[in-house]
Each structure stands twice: as C-alpha cells, then as structure tokens.
Amino acid sequence: MKAKKLNLTLNIWRQKNSKSVGSFAEYKVQVSPDASFLEMLDELNNTLELKGEEAVHFESDCREGICGTCGLVINGHAHGPLPKIATCQLHMRNFKDGETIWVEPFRAKAFPVIKDLMVDRSGFDKILQAGGYVSINTGGVPDGNTIPIQKEVSSLAMDAAACIGCGACVASCKNASAMLFVSAKVSQYALLPQGQPERYRRVERMVKVMDDLGFGSCTNTYACEAECPKGISVTNIARMNRDFMMAKIKSKEVEV
Amino acid sequence: MAKLDSKIPAGNISEKWTNHKFNMKLVNPSNKRKFDIIVVGTGLAGASAAASLGELGYNVKAFTFHDSARRAHSIAAQGGINASKNYQNDGDSDFRLFYDTVKGGDFRAREANVHRLAEVSGNIIDQCVAQGVPFARDYGGLLDNRSFGGAQVSRTFYARGQTGQQLLLGAVSALNRQVDKGSVKLYLRREMLDVVIIDGAAKGIVVRNLLTGEIEKYSAHAVVLATGGYSNVFFLSTNAMNCNATAIWRAHKRGAYFANPCFTQIHPTCLPLHGESQSKLTLMSESLRNDGRVWVSKKKADMRNPADIPEDERDYYLERKYPSFGNLAPRDISSRAAKEVCDEGRGVKGGDAVYLDFKDAINRLGQKVIEERYGNLFEIYETITGENPYKSPMMIYPAPHYTMGGLWVDYNLMSNVPGLFVLGEANFSDHGANRLGASALMQGLADGYFVIPYTMGNYLAGDKPTLVKTDHPEFEKVAKEVKDLTNKLLSIKGKRTVDDLHKQLGRIMWDNVGMGRNEAGLKKTIEQIRQVKEEFWKNVTIPGSGDDVNQTLERAGRLVDYFELGELMALDALDRKESCGGHFREEYQFEDGEAKRDDENYSYVAAWEFAGENKWNLHKEELKYEYVKQAIRSYK
Numbered sequence: 016m017k018a019k020k021l022n023l024t025l026n027i028w029r030q031k032n033s034k035s036v037g038s039f040a041e042y043k044v045q046v047s048p049d050a051s052f053l054e055m056l057d058e059l060n061n062t063l064e065l066k067g068e069e070a071v072h073f074e075s076d077c078r079e080g081i082c083g084t085c086g087l088v089i090n091g092h093a094h095g096p097l098p099k100i101a102t103c104q105l106h107m108r109n110f111k112d113g114e115t116i117w118v119e120p121f122r123a124k125a126f127p128v129i130k131d132l133m134v135d136r137s138g139f140d141k142i143l144q145a146g147g148y149v150s151i152n153t154g155g156v157p158d159g160n161t162i163p164i165q166k167e168v169s170s171l172a173m174d175a176a177a178c179i180g181c182g183a184c185v186a187s188c189k190n191a192s193a194m195l196f197v198s199a200k201v202s203q204y205a206l207l208p209q210g211q212p213e214r215y216r217r218v219e220r221m222v223k224v225m226d227d228l229g230f231g232s233c234t235n236t237y238a239c240e241a242e243c244p245k246g247i248s249v250t251n252i253a254r255m256n257r258d259f260m261m262a263k264i265k266s267k268e269v270e271v
Numbered sequence: 272m273a274k275l276d277s278k279i280p281a282g283n284i285s286e287k288w289t290n291h292k293f294n295m296k297l298v299n300p301s302n303k304r305k306f307d308i309i310v311v312g313t314g315l316a317g318a319s320a321a322a323s324l325g326e327l328g329y330n331v332k333a334f335t336f337h338d339s340a341r342r343a344h345s346i347a348a349q350g351g352i353n354a355s356k357n358y359q360n361d362g363d364s365d366f367r368l369f370y371d372t373v374k375g376g377d378f379r380a381r382e383a384n385v386h387r388l389a390e391v392s393g394n395i396i397d398q399c400v401a402q403g404v405p406f407a408r409d410y411g412g413l414l415d416n417r418s419f420g421g422a423q424v425s426r427t428f429y430a431r432g433q434t435g436q437q438l439l440l441g442a443v444s445a446l447n448r449q450v451d452k453g454s455v456k457l458y459l460r461r462e463m464l465d466v467v468i469i470d471g472a473a474k475g476i477v478v479r480n481l482l483t484g485e486i487e488k489y490s491a492h493a494v495v496l497a498t499g500g501y502s503n504v505f506f507l508s509t510n511a512m513n514c515n516a517t518a519i520w521r522a523h524k525r526g527a528y529f530a531n532p533c534f535t536q537i538h539p540t541c542l543p544l545h546g547e548s549q550s551k552l553t554l555m556s557e558s559l560r561n562d563g564r565v566w567v568s569k570k571k572a573d574m575r576n577p578a579d580i581p582e583d584e585r586d587y588y589l590e591r592k593y594p595s596f597g598n599l600a601p602r603d604i605s606s607r608a609a610k611e612v613c614d615e616g617r618g619v620k621g622g623d624a625v626y627l628d629f630k631d632a633i634n635r636l637g638q639k640v641i642e643e644r645y646g647n648l649f650e651i652y653e654t655i656t657g658e659n660p661y662k663s664p665m666m667i668y669p670a671p672h673y674t675m676g677g678l679w680v681d682y683n684l685m686s687n688v689p690g691l692f693v694l695g696e697a698n699f700s701d702h703g704a705n706r707l708g709a710s711a712l713m714q715g716l717a718d719g720y721f722v723i724p725y726t727m728g729n730y731l732a733g734d735k736p737t738l739v740k741t742d743h744p745e746f747e748k749v750a751k752e753v754k755d756l757t758n759k760l761l762s763i764k765g766k767r768t769v770d771d772l773h774k775q776l777g778r779i780m781w782d783n784v785g786m787g788r789n790e791a792g793l794k795k796t797i798e799q800i801r802q803v804k805e806e807f808w809k810n811v812t813i814p815g816s817g818d819d820v821n822q823t824l825e826r827a828g829r830l831v832d833y834f835e836l837g838e839l840m841a842l843d844a845l846d847r848k849e850s851c852g853g854h855f856r857e858e859y860q861f862e863d864g865e866a867k868r869d870d871e872n873y874s875y876v877a878a879w880e881f882a883g884e885n886k887w888n889l890h891k892e893e894l895k896y897e898y899v900k901q902a903i904r905s906y907k
Contacts, residue, residue: 032819049545051655057770058548060823064768069815070823074338076511077347078551079651081436084342104654129482130820137459140339144451148444149403153323153720154394156401160358163412173405173430176437180341209403 020045021107024115025059027071033127033135039117048108052095053078053085055107073132078103080244083179086186087132088119093183093242101181101244121186125193125229136182138228139196145224146217147200149209168206175202177245184239184247190231195239197225198255199247205258215262222259275528275878275892278681279383284898285365288387291682292725296732303328306731307491307738309476310334311463311518314343315435315712316695317497318442319719325449327724332489333446333455336462336481336513336825341443344499344511345715348435349556349648351417351427352399352712354392359416363424365389372710373899375421375601376675376703377852377868379531381876382898383682384700391721392713396428398720402441406430419708420557421601421906427709432556432647438712442719461487462825463518464753466494466691467739467746468525473691474739477750479757481825484818486750486757488741492731493690495723496522497715500674500696502535504833504840505785506777508671509541509554515829516836519678519697524835527686528878528890530679530699532836533844536706536853537786538672539605542655543624552670553655555627556648557708560598562632562641563665565589565605565625567612572621577628577664588612596906603705603853603866604906606669610786611864619666628664669786673711675702675853676843679878679892683726684718687878690736692727694718699876704852757817760827765810769827772807776800776830776837784840789857793845797838801885804834839879839887846889849873870901 023044030037046055053075060070075085080101087102089095095105110116118132126134164172176199184195201218204210210217233252240249280291298306306329310321313335321333337343355368368389373380396414400406407415407429416425430437449455461478467490468474475490501516502508523529540555566587568580588608593600600608609625618624633641638661642649649660656666677699678686684700685692695715702710730736739746779799783792807830815821850859850866851873859867876892 047546047548050548051550054548054550057550061768061770064812064814064823065766067764067812067814069821072820072822076337076342076513077344078512079347079553080654081433082342082344082346082511084337099650100654104651106655106657108657133820136338140341140447140457143444144447146451148448148451149401150448151401152326153319153398153445153724156397158393159356159396159400159406160413162400164408165412166408166410169405169408169412172403173437176405176430176440177433179436180339203405204403207403207405209401 018048020047021110021112023110025118026115027118028120029071029131030128032130037128046107048106050107051078051103052089052105052107053103071132072130075103080104081179083181086121086181086183088121088186090117093121093186094244098241099244099246101179121182123185123191125191126182126185138230139180139182139193141228142193142197142221142224143200146213146220149204150213162208164208172203172206175199175206175247175251178247179245181244183242183244185230187238187242188231189236189238190234192233193225193230194233194252194255195243195247195249197221198251201255201258202251205254214258215265218255218258219262275679275687275890276681277381277892278683279381280682284382284386287383288390295725295729298728298732300328304330306330307332308493308495308727309489309491310495310497311476312343312497312499312697313337313340313443313446314345314497314499314695315439315442315715316719317343318439318446319716320495320497320694320723321455322442322445322449323720323724324727325452325454328454331449331455332458332491334458334461334463334478336460338459340446340457341440343439344514345439345712346436347511348712349432349554350419350558351429351434351709352395352438353419353426353709354396354428354713355389355426356393356396358414359425361424363426367424368392368426370899371422372701372707373703374904375705375707377705377866377904378703378870378874378896378899378901379534379851379894380701380703381894382896387722388701388714388717391717394721395713395716399438399441402444404430404437404441417558418561418599420560420599420605421707429558432558432645435712438716442716463498464521464828465749466522466525467749468688469739469743469745472689472736475741475746477746477753479753482820484816484821486753488746488750490739490741490746492736492738493692493727495692495694496678496697497694497719498697500677501836502671502674504777504837505671505780506773507544507549507552507781509538509552512551515832517829517832519693520832520836522678522686522691524881527688527691528679528880529676529839530876530878531676531843532840532879533784533847533854534675534704534852535671535840536602536673536675537606537669539602539609539669540627540667541670541672542652543666543668553651554670554672555652555665555667557602559627559645559648562644563598563627563629564631565598565627567617567619567625569617571616573617574620577626586612586617593906600906601705601707607786607855609669624666624668626664627667629660630664633661673706675699675704675706679876683729684722685726685730689734690730692723694723704854757824760824761813761817763808763811763813765812767806767810767812769811769813769823769830772803772811773830773833775803776833779803780837780840784837784844787855787857788844790845793841796841800834800837800841807834838885842887843877843879846877847873874901
C-alpha cells in the first residue's frame with residue numbers, strides 16, 4: 016500500500032499580521048500521495064517548529080469539508096484544483112511529483128488577512144445576524160408534521176442550506192461579491208413556508224448589511240458556483256434579486 | 272461538597288420532569304435582565320442554550336474559540352437525531368426511547384435524566400422544523416425517518432447526511448437573532464482557560480483572546496459549559512482538530528467532579544488509517560449500516576480482492592452473531608466485533624479494516640436509491656480514498672468518536688460547584704457507558720432548548736447568586752496563573768513538537784485505554800503517560816510569542832490537559848472492574864467474548880475529585896433502576 020512520496024515545491028504566503036506586508040516563501044517538501052493537503056502543511060509546520068520557526072498559520076477544524084473553517088487559494092483556485100471539495104478534502108495524489116504549488120489566503124477587501132493564510136470572515140455572520148433566521152422563540156411551536164412541505168421544495172431548500180460559509184465564493188469573485196453566500200440563506204427561507212412572514216424584510220436587511228461591509232456586486236461570471244465546495248447554484252442569486260425587487264415594490268406594506 | 276446529590280425529583284418517572292418544572296422557582300420577566308449568564312461553546316448545546324436564555328431576557332455572553340459560532344463540531348454530525356414521535360406507527364413511545372437509551376448505555380445512565388430526554392425529544396423536532404431546518408420529507412410532504420443502531424423502530428430524523436450541520440445552523444440562527452436583538456453578546460476567537468470560583472460558586476471565566484493573546488476576564492451570575500468531549504486525547508479521532516477538553520478540565524481542577532472518564536465511544540464505521548502523517552480519522556455515518564453489510568473473509572490474511580472472495584467464504588459476522596439486530600448492532604458491540612476479527616488476522620488483507628458492502632442493497636434497490644440515501648457519504652469516501660464504493664465495498668475500522676464521560680452534573684445539569692452548569696457532550700449524564708447513534712444531537716438540543724432555561728431560573732431565583740466584578744482579587748489571581756502557564760510553556764524551548772508528543776500520548780491511550788483494557792496495561796499506561804508528560808515539560812518547543820496569534824501555543828495548552836485527563840481515564844478504567852458499554856476490561860467477559868457487567872459492585876457513577884497532581888478522590892453516585900430491569904444486554 017506504501018506509495019512513493021512526492022517531491023514538491025511550495026510557495027506559501029507569509030504575513031505577520033494584518034498591518035504588515037506579506038510575501039511568498041519557498042519550502043521543499045516530501046509527502047505521501049495519501050496525505051491530505053492540510054496534513055502536508057501539518058508536516059511542514061512540524062519541521063518548521065523543530066527549527067524554532069513559527070508555523071505557517073492556516074485555519075481548519077473538522078477536516079471533513081463541512082465546518083467551512085479551512086480555505087486556501089491553491090494554484091489560483093479557491094479550495095484547489097478539484098471541483099466541489101473544501102481544502103481539507105484535497106489529497107496529494109492529485110498533484111504530480113516535482114510540481115510547484117502556490118498557496119495563498121482567500122483575498123477580498125471584506126476578508127482582511129489576520130496572519131499568513133488566516134483571514135477574517137466575520138462579515139458573513141454580521142449579514143446573517145441581520146435577519147438570517149425565522150423569528151420564533153423556543154417552545155410553543157406546532158407539531159413538525161403540521162407543516163407539510165413538498166419534497167422537491169424541501170430538497171431545493173436543503174440544496175441552498177448546504178452552504179458551509181467558507182467564503183470561497185467571495186475569494187473567487189473578481190468583485191469579491193458575497194451574493195452566492197447571502198442568496199443561499201435568503202433562498203432557504205424564501206422557499207420554505209416557515210420563512211414567508213419575514214421574507215421581504217429579511218432580504219432587504221441582509222442585502223443592506225452585505226453592501227455596507229464592502230462586498231462587491233454580482234456581474235454574473237458564475238466563478239462563485241464553479242468554486243463552491245457544495246455546488247451552491249447561482250439560481251439562488253436570481254431568486255434573491257427577484258425577492259429584493261419585490262421587497263422594494265412592496266416596501267414595508269403589509270402583504271394582503 | 273463531599274456528598275453527591277443527584278437531586279432527582281420524587282414521583283413516577285413519567286411525572287418527575289413535569290412536577291419538577293412546576294416546583295422550580297421562577298425569575299420574574301422584568302428581573303431576568305438583571306442576570307448575566309456566560310455560555311462557553313456554541314455547538315448544539317451551547318448555541319441552543321445561549322439563544323433560549325437570551326429569548327427569556329437574560330444577559331448572555333457566549334464564547335467560542337472559533338471565528339464563527341457555526342463552526343462548532345456539532346456541524347459534522349451526519350446521520351440524524353432521534354425523537355419518539357412514532358410518526359411511523361411502528362410502536363415507538365417516550366418509554367421505548369427511554370428504555371432503548373438506558374439499555375444502549377449498558378445500564379450506567381441515570382434513569383430520570385434519560386426519561387426527560389425522551390420526553391422532550393419530540394419538542395426538539397418541532398422546534399427545528401419551525402426554525403426552517405430542511406429535514407428529509409416523503410412525497411406526502413411529511414417528515415421522513417430512518418433507523419439507527421440499537422433500536423428496532425425508525426425514529427431518526429435527518430437532513431441528508433448533514434443533519435448536524437442543519438441543526439447547528441438552526442440553533443445558530445436562533446443565536447444570531449438574539450445577537451441582533453442585543454440579548455446575547457458573542458465573543459469569537461476566545462478560548463476559555465479557567466473558571467473563577469468565589470465563595471464556592473462559579474462567578475466567571477478567564478479566556479485568551481486568540482488574536483491578540485490578551486488574557487481577558489468575564490464575570491456573571493452563572494457559567495454554562497457546553498464545550499464538547501475529549502476524544503482528541505487519542506490524537507487520532509473523528510473529532511475536529513480544535514476540539515479539546517481544556518474548559519472542562521480546568522473546571523475540574525477548580526473543584527468540579529469528573530464522572531466516568533473511561534466511558535469513551537469507539538465508532539465502528541470510520542475510514543482506516545492511511546499513514547503516519549494522518550491528522551484525524553473520518554467518520555462514515557452509522558446510517559450506512561441500514562443498507563450496508565459488514566463482512567470479512569473467513570480465512571486469515573486473505574490477500575484476494577473483495578470481488579474475488581466468493582459468498583460462502585465471507586463471514587458476515589454481525590449478522591451471524593447478532594441475528595435480530597444484525598448490521599445495526601450498537602456501536603460498542605460492532606466496534607469490538609471488528610477488532611476481534613482483525614485481531615484474528617481476518618481483516619482486509621490481514622490489516623486493520625473490515626468491508627462495508629452495498630452490493631446487495633444496490634441490486635435490490637438500484638443505484639439511484641442508494642445515491643439518494645447516501646450520495647454525499649459515498650462522495651466523501653471516494654474523495655478521501657480514491658476508490659468508488661458503488662463498485663467495490665468500503666473499508667472501515669473503528670475510531671474514537673464520542674465521550675460519554677464528562678463533568679458530573681445533577682438532574683438540573685449543575686455540577687457540584689454551584690452556578691457551574693454543564694451541557695451536551697461535556698457532561699456525563701444521559702448515555703451511560705455507550706451512546707446510541709443519533710442521540711448526541713438529541714441530548715445537546717434537549718439540554719440547551721428545554722432543560723437549562725428552566726433549571727437556570729431555579730438557581731438564580733433560589734440561590735440568589737451575586738455578581739462579582741472582574742477586579743476582584745480572585746479574578747486577578749486566576750488570570751495571573753493563566754499567564755504564568757503561557758509563559759512557562761513558551762520558555763521551555765526544547766526539541767520536540769507538540770504534535771509529536773501528542774501522537775505519542777495518543778498511541779499509548781489507543782493501545783491500552785482504547786477498545787480493550789486490562790489491569791497490567793492500564794497500570795503501565797499511567798507510568799507511560801507520566802513519562803511523556805515529563806518529557807513534554809522538559810523538551811517541547813513552541814515558537815512564536817504569547818502576544819499574537821499562536822496556534823502552536825493553543826495546541827500545547829490543550830495537550831497539557833490531555834496528559835492529566837489521560838491519566839484519570841486510565842485510573843477510572845482500572846477502578847471499574849467490569850466490562851460495560853464502551854469500557855471493555857478483557858478480564859471480565861463471557862466465554863463468547865461478550866461484556867460481563869457487574870451490577871452488584873459497579874452500578875455507580877464514578878465521580879472523581881481532583882486532589883492535587885496525580886491524585887484524585889473517588890465519590891460514588893449509586894444508580895438505581897426502578898423502571899428498566901438491569902439485564903444482560905443482548906442484541907442476539
């Protein structure tokens with residue numbers, strides 16, 4: 016089962032903190048093709064620590080592609096060259112012996128670099144806190160089966176809800192737009208009966224915060240969908256635009 | 272603090288919670304805003320608690336070391352959440368869920384707690400549906416169910432293979448709503464490093480700001496820990512990289528009792544180890560065992576490819592040994608059975624792996640149905656291993672996954688330290704010696720949505736705790752101790768890395784405090800752990816400073832606690848001279864290899880009190896079974 020190790024050259028973005036200027040540093044590594052990309056960085060960090068040098072800082076947690084913590088731009092692609100996976104799911108067998116790999120943080124005005132490959136994505140939560148919920152308290156809700164939902168609708172809502180909030184959509188958009196992320200949450204609730212009472216108020220508030228935080232506009236390049244580890248569809252953006260327009264038309268009037 | 276009082280209410284088991292809710296003291300709505308509550312952790316238990324307490328009007332401060340509340344490891348739970356809705360008309364009830372959970376836990380859980388869990392399980396589903404959680408539905412538009420291990424009814428609700436994600440996003444949306452309203456203040460990237468206890472009651476916490484390195488102090492009328500389990504003591508586990516025991520361990524060292532630390536769950540369906548550089552193990556949901564059949568070759572070291580092994584040379588060992596539960600035997604039993612066949616040399620190509628085969632299910636139902644049920648799990652498998660599980664069977668092996676042990680709590684989920692509450696996996700209360708599948712999500716949300724909102728009020732109205740300011744000398748003292756520890760770690764400047772030492776500890780724990788345990792091994796383990804710990808304090812290297820982001824320092828701090836916790840796990844395993852659930856003492860088994868429980872001598876919760884370095888005092892809480900008869904736990 017022991018496969019031959021790969022010899023690779025890594026060019027990794029190093030940046031001391033948000034205020035300092037960063038640059039690429041070159042590292043030579045040998046790695047098993049069965050290792051994951053982040054395990055390769057773990058190994059590199061071990062060798063750096065042994066030399067008394069600071070580890071390359073990057074974030075990761077579940078390493079199963081669901082928590083959305085990890086996110087690197089690898090050879091120009093958010094989450095690396097393969098479609099529909101997070102960085103932690105990328106394995107070294109997808110690289111060739113002797114290859115040079117460029118590793119950078121997610122770059123966007125609204126995602127400032129914290130250190131090396133770590134960025135601050137707290138803007139996402141600020142958007143969700145502006146209405147990305149159904150206003151119900153704990154207790155006093157009806158039995159789950161009193162709200163029948165068509166299987167296809169529920170499934171579409173689930174497709175949108177699968178977003179892991181990693182920020183790859185923003186990092187891969189030339190405008191650093193957060194439309195895919197925001198529209199996924201807007202769509203989940205817009206599709207479900209539970210989301211109807213606040214449907215238009217929600218989209219207005221969330222879009223406003225998104226704009227205030229400096230995320231860019233959508234110019235329909237679909238780069239976000241292409242790089243999204245969960246394959247969230249751009250049709251969600253269309254749905255959000257439609258709802259946003261309706262919200263402006265209805266503007267605070269009670270729907271009858 | 273010497274006497275353990277579980278505070279189980281009197282009365283019939285089905286009325287205890289109802290009566291208790293009535294008897295508990297209430298805080299007047301307009302007085303609630305006068306109380307500050309700290310909640311540490313934003314997983315299912317923490318997020319649901321913080322949101323629900325915020326809704327009631329308390330001032331909540333919620334802490335997480337993540338960059339967002341949504342990253343907590345509850346997000347990775349795949350399979351589902353149990354509830355006794357009986358939507359399938361297959362004979363489910365609160366009592367049956369209660370019974371299955373007590374039996375599944377091998378009669379080492381508290382009956383009253385488990386019954387309450389079953390009682391509120393249905394409310395959880397209603398709550399999540401109302402929040403907009405997109406559970407799976409059938410064509411009539413109603414909620415769908417599937418089966419999980421240890422149950423003969425279909426009571427598991429799910430959202431594809433991402434149930435934990437959807438439930439957590441639901442709980443976090445409720446939390447975000449309270450943040451929006453201002454009743455919850457969220458503190459991100461803060462790691463709790465100590466709890467502050469003044470006059471015997473919890474009054475606040477000390478945290479490290481992971482961005483600036485600053486040691487910060489926060490005070491409150493009560494502190495809630497919902498910080499998860501400690502499987503990462505094994506280094507390799509299905510837990511996320513940053514899951515750790517530091518919050519509960521430091522609370523333990525300040526006086527909170529640690530209960531049943533040796534009750535750890537080794538999950539049967541994980542991907543086998545691939546090499547030395549491996550950083551964690553990946554779980555394949557137990558739901559796969561609904562349709563997958565587990566087998567190995569009848570021959571030792573059979574080097575043939577699975578397709579070349581004919582049917583009559585295969586041993587479907589779970590179906591053979593446990594005909595009535597078959598591939599859905601509970602986790603501890605399935606894991607041990609896998610270890611047994613691999614120890615016999617009958618694992619995949621003589622190694623540590625068994626097959627999980629979908630061939631029959633694909634033939635029976637068609638690939639499309641299997642894709643619909645498990646599509647994303649099959650994709651995960653292929654991404655990691657490079658093999659297509661529709662064509663050749665999956666290879667799986669057990670891995671540390673969940674810890675039933677945790678801080679001791681009474682019926683109100685309060686530890687023996689007044690004002691210190693512990694929820695979710697961080698406490699010990701509901702799963703006994705083995706947790707059934709799809710019950711962790713249930714417990715986390717039960718604790719947060721439906722228990723703590725009541726019991727917290729009772730503490731605040733009954734005990735009338737005061738608020739202490741953070742300039743109190745005790746806060747200063749604890750903060751200084753935390754800073755000293757950081758400085759001590761940074762000053763060692765040795766020659767071994769944190770991961771290297773953690774791997775060494777993990778190996779020791781896995782070999783001797785893993786799936787099989789025995790007296791000699793456990794005694795040796797305690798010595799070995801102390802040696803690695805000594806080596807750590809002499810020879811670890813942590814580059815960088817304490818006044819900046821320093822992930823190496825974060826990991827080192829967690830490892831410090833694992834050494835001590837590892838020793839207590841071994842000590843507890845040594846004390847418990849019986850086999851039950853996830854705790855298998857090789858000396859105590861029946862001739863057919865089944866676990867031999869000793870109800871006469873070990874029907875107790877082992878609650879350990881920290882008594883200085885390498886020293887603990889044992890307190891026992893007797894477990895009484897009035898409603899479920901203690902019997903040999905048979906799944907045959």
